[in-house]
Amino acid sequence: MIALPALVLLPATGGLAAWLSDRGPEARHRPWWVAITTIVLQTLLLLSVTCAADWGHGPWLAHFSAPWIPALGIAARMDMDGLSLVLLWLTTILSFPCVILSARDVGERPGLFHLLLLATIAGIDGVFLATDLFLFFFFWELMLVPMYVLILQWGHEDRRRAAIKFFLFTQGSGLLMLVAILGLVILHQHATGIVTFDYFALADTPLMPTAAMVLMLGFFAAFAVKLPVVPLHVWLPDTHTQAPTAGSVLLAGILLKTGGYGLIRFVVLLFPDAASRFTPVALALGAAGILYGAWLSLAQDDIKRLIAYSSVSHLGFVLLGVFSGSPMGMRGAVVQMVAHGLSTGALFIIAGSLQDRLHTRDMRRMGGLWQALPHLSSVGLFFAIASLGLPGMGNFVGEFLVLLATWRISPPIAALGAAGLVLSAVYSLTMVGRAFFGPPHAGQGTDHAPPADFGARHMTVLGLTMALLLVLGTYPQPVLNLSLPATPLAMPEMEAPQP
Amino acid sequence: MTAPLSGLPPSLPILGGGIALLMLSIAWRRSEARAIVIALATLFLAFASLWSPVLSWPGDPVGILFVPDGWFAYIAGLILLSSAACAIMAWREAGTPADEFYLLLLLGTLGALVMAGSVDMVIFFLGLETLSLSLLGLIAYHRIQPTADEAAIKYLILAGLSSAILLFGLALSYAESGSLRFAAPSLAGPDGPALPLAATALVLTGLFFKLSAVPFHTWLPDVMEGAPIPVASFIAVTSKIALFAALARYFAGADLLRPDAAGMELAIIAVLSMFGGNLLALGQTNLKRLLAGSSIAHVGYLLLALLSPGPFGLASAAFYLAAYAAATSGAFAAMRGASGLSDIAGWRGMFRRRPALALAMAVMLISLAGIPPAIGFFAKTYIVIAGVSARRVVLLVALVASSIIGLYYYLNVVRAMMEPVPEDHRAVRGTQANTVLITALAIVTLLAGLFPEMLVRQTRALLQPLPVLRAASLPPIAPHDILYSE
Structure with missing residues (x-):
């Protein structure tokens, strides 16, 4: 299906168009309109892909394949299953708040900003679709460069350090994954005599247990940096805090999900035996992440930093779910990823709006905002509660399924994870209390005009996000049905790739 | 004879x-x-x-x-x-x-x-x-x-x-x-x-x-x-x-895979060059010295390819040489296009002063750093394929670790170019011929990075006997056996 590469090419082309449209004196909002058109077209395209998908013939829904570097067995191959589809929808949906709410007010060089934003989205879409490991790695690296420039150019006060930290961590772990990919390819070549980067062919490679473990760890390192898993998370708080709002939303909402996606698609499905032997370590890391992230969230004064650490905590559940070894845990992990993307993306928008209005992210200098900014504060309260996992929201479904699946294999880990939920209630409510309730901060509102509240534009977009979270919380069945990843072996109808 | x-x-x-x-x-x-x-x-x-x-x-x-x-x-x-x-x-x-x-x-x-x-x-x-x-x-x-x-x-x-x-x-x-x-x-x-x-x-x-x-x-x-x-x-x-x-x-x-003295010496020199070159380039404020350090590091990467005989070794080295030549020549051409400006601080704000030149320079640096879509990305991948295929674990670890150091200083230059224009900048200019050269090299670096197939075939053909020799009705000989056929 030619529409799969189009999903990648459309945002890239739209980004170029937005960049080119930024010419002339009256062009202030033209790139923004081009970007909006692009994401609307992208939504329509994704809708048509969803409708035209090959429903009912096995778990794989759409395919595309074209030769790229046949001399080394590299093809431009993309395949879509339910998991890809869910995450593609998440990407597309979250691109709306990014563009509509936060990218419009970029003062400096809006054309370049939109180009980079859309290029990142294109790279992420490619990551979710590619089933040739070289192509996957190509997109994996490609999505970093525009994000690096976004942080560097439009970030906050300490952006240089944050940007380079982000890049070095992700790129360095990516190189480890590259070595692991190539190790798998070479082992496959030794076994069969064919050099190929095809996901489905490589999944058949017979592997010694040690080799499988080493290769799996190479993949795990890259995805663990992205997700992030606790000892490798140090880039995340800085990067999220320093990135411009749209960058934070993209990072927390989608970019982190590529780590979860990679864990499912590559670590668990390519190396099932090694992954099951690795389970105790992964579960321990997941529980450690949940508690450590929550604990550090409690101690933050910077509101964006608090949300960033809470991401570390919430995505620990994804690690637990992926490695729980049961379909229920896997589904829970996917629901958790989607719900976390929506709620944390929205929280970053709110934090960014607060920073625009109050010129600070420090919660010690906020307080009593409910009177001045009732709309913003109520929306903030909603997403904070969603993020702490109140029943009825998507986050609750995800965390509940994950804990249930974890309980079956390790009750202590499940208990630790549940303890993390308690902490998450504490820091979420503390954040709401410090920012929105309580006495107004002294110097605020006296020497400045009162800050403007959310208008119709923000309320519409965020309201739709709320609705999605509620739907996900009350009727998660469609996502649950889709989210079980297709195994690479369930690929009967495709012809063998050209060696 | x-x-x-x-x-x-x-x-x-x-x-x-x-x-x-x-x-x-x-x-x-x-x-x-x-x-x-x-x-x-x-x-x-x-x-x-x-x-x-x-x-x-x-x-x-x-x-x-x-x-x-x-x-x-x-x-x-x-x-x-x-x-x-x-x-x-x-x-x-x-x-x-x-x-x-x-x-x-x-x-x-x-x-x-x-x-x-x-x-x-x-x-x-x-x-x-x-x-x-x-x-x-x-x-x-x-x-x-x-x-x-x-x-x-x-x-x-x-x-x-x-x-x-x-x-x-x-x-x-x-x-x-x-x-x-x-x-x-x-x-x-x-x-x-x-x-x-x-x-x-x-x-x-x-x-x-x-x-x-x-x-x-x-x-x-x-x-x-x-x-x-x-x-x-x-x-x-x-x-x-x-x-x-x-x-x-x-x-x-x-046979460089045998752990004898020559192979060991080459391996040690390779590791030293990767780290030494990248660390040398790390602290430089002069672009020429930075590129000198970078070229030392690239010698280390090339030695890894040389030390990995097999179906990919020499071919990957050949590919890497082409990528390295295009990107390094391009970086020097870009310096020439900026009136020979070699002080990194002088490149600040170049994206606003001379966007096309800065873009070309960024492409070259990205290629040297091995980031897609430039050709250096595929070249480095190719060398890693060769290294993995020959199981050069220590050398691969050194390559990964030193490449991360490399990223830092290449991106540092790109970052300097993105900064606001400094007050005291002076106008830079090059020649038209040089502009054509930069453009050509930038296009080659990008296009060959996106579509490396042709160059891969070219380098793989190096492992085949030459058509010229076959025309002289000789038995097919692998090119490197020729050296030993007395």
Whole structure:
């Protein structure tokens, strides 16, 4: 299906168009309109892909394949299953708040900003679709460069350090994954005599247990940096805090999900035996992440930093779910990823709006905002509660399924994870209390005009996000049905790739 | 002796003819325009001649001096193209009088070609010295500047020293084997391994000095900083390609996977070069010195490819050389396009002052750092394929770790270019020819990165017997067996 590469090419082309449209004196909002058109077209395209998908013939829904570097067995191959589809929808949906709410007010060089934003989205879409490991790695690296420039150019006060930290961590772990990919390819070549980067062919490679473990760890390192898993998370708080709002939303909402996606698609499905032997370590890391992230969230004064650490905590559940070894845990992990993307993306928008209005992210200098900014504060309260996992929201479904699946294999880990939920209630409510309730901060509102509240534009977009979270919380069945990843072996109808 | 295998690649007499013509032209009347036209025409003619059959004569009395195989043709192509790039960069920059600059450039190119194609110690050494001596003249070409003198003296002393070491190694090798064949002597000789080991170690030391691998690299940053930009590019690209080609030939028959002394030495030098080069570049404020460090690190990556024989080893090295040549020449051309601005602080705000130039520079740096979509990404992947295939675990770990260091300083330059325009910036400009060169190199770097298939086929073909040899109705021989067929 030619529409799969189009999903990648459309945002890239739209980004170029937005960049080119930024010419002339009256062009202030033209790139923004081009970007909006692009994401609307992208939504329509994704809708048509969803409708035209090959429903009912096995778990794989759409395919595309074209030769790229046949001399080394590299093809431009993309395949879509339910998991890809869910995450593609998440990407597309979250691109709306990014563009509509936060990218419009970029003062400096809006054309370049939109180009980079859309290029990142294109790279992420490619990551979710590619089933040739070289192509996957190509997109994996490609999505970093525009994000690096976004942080560097439009970030906050300490952006240089944050940007380079982000890049070095992700790129360095990516190189480890590259070595692991190539190790798998070479082992496959030794076994069969064919050099190929095809996901489905490589999944058949017979592997010694040690080799499988080493290769799996190479993949795990890259995805663990992205997700992030606790000892490798140090880039995340800085990067999220320093990135411009749209960058934070993209990072927390989608970019982190590529780590979860990679864990499912590559670590668990390519190396099932090694992954099951690795389970105790992964579960321990997941529980450690949940508690450590929550604990550090409690101690933050910077509101964006608090949300960033809470991401570390919430995505620990994804690690637990992926490695729980049961379909229920896997589904829970996917629901958790989607719900976390929506709620944390929205929280970053709110934090960014607060920073625009109050010129600070420090919660010690906020307080009593409910009177001045009732709309913003109520929306903030909603997403904070969603993020702490109140029943009825998507986050609750995800965390509940994950804990249930974890309980079956390790009750202590499940208990630790549940303890993390308690902490998450504490820091979420503390954040709401410090920012929105309580006495107004002294110097605020006296020497400045009162800050403007959310208008119709923000309320519409965020309201739709709320609705999605509620739907996900009350009727998660469609996502649950889709989210079980297709195994690479369930690929009967495709012809063998050209060696 | 298999005489038909020997023969003179036509590119060598063409270059010789071009040099003679240029000398005549200078003797008649000086003109930079005529000099560069003659130089470029010679280079392109020599490039075109790479596809023509080899000049050979039956009953060759001298023995095998050159092996014009696929490896030579490929390397020669890279050498000629990168020399042409240097010549274009030198236009209106060479100084007055400018004519001899192009003469020396052609002479150096001739030396590089001779080195890349020779399998005889004497011929190899002649090529090496031709290259070294013309480089000396090129480095000191702006002789009014004190830095140029300093760089030339440093180069002179170290080049002389390393030539002496190399020559001693070659002599020991001859004493051991009784043959002037330019190849690592076999350790299984009658007199035990001591003599061949010493010979190999000395030859390697000499080659590594010229190739500026760590720990023989200390001259390179100083020399490159003092030399004019086209010459710095010539040192970093053309001469390194030729030396690496010669190194590959020297070890063509040796089994580098065996953990013997030579393999160990190469591996240690490779690791040292990766880290040493990247760490050296890390703290630099001068772009030329940064590129010097980067080129040392790239020698380390190339040694990894050399140390990984098998279906990918030499092919990946060949691909990497092309990627490295395009990106490094491009970076120097971009510096030339910015009035030779080599201070990194001076590049601040370049994205707003000269967006196209800054973009080209960014493409080159991204390629050197190995980030997609530039060609350096695929090149590095290819080398890692070779390394994984040969199970070079330690070297791969070193490559990954040192590449991360590399990312930092390449991106640092990109970041400086994105900063706001400083108050005290001065206008920069280059020549039109140079702009064409930068554009071409940037397009090559991007397109070959997106569609590397053609170049991959080209480099893989190096492992096949040459069509020219088959036409002479010879049994098919792998190119590197040729060196050993007495």
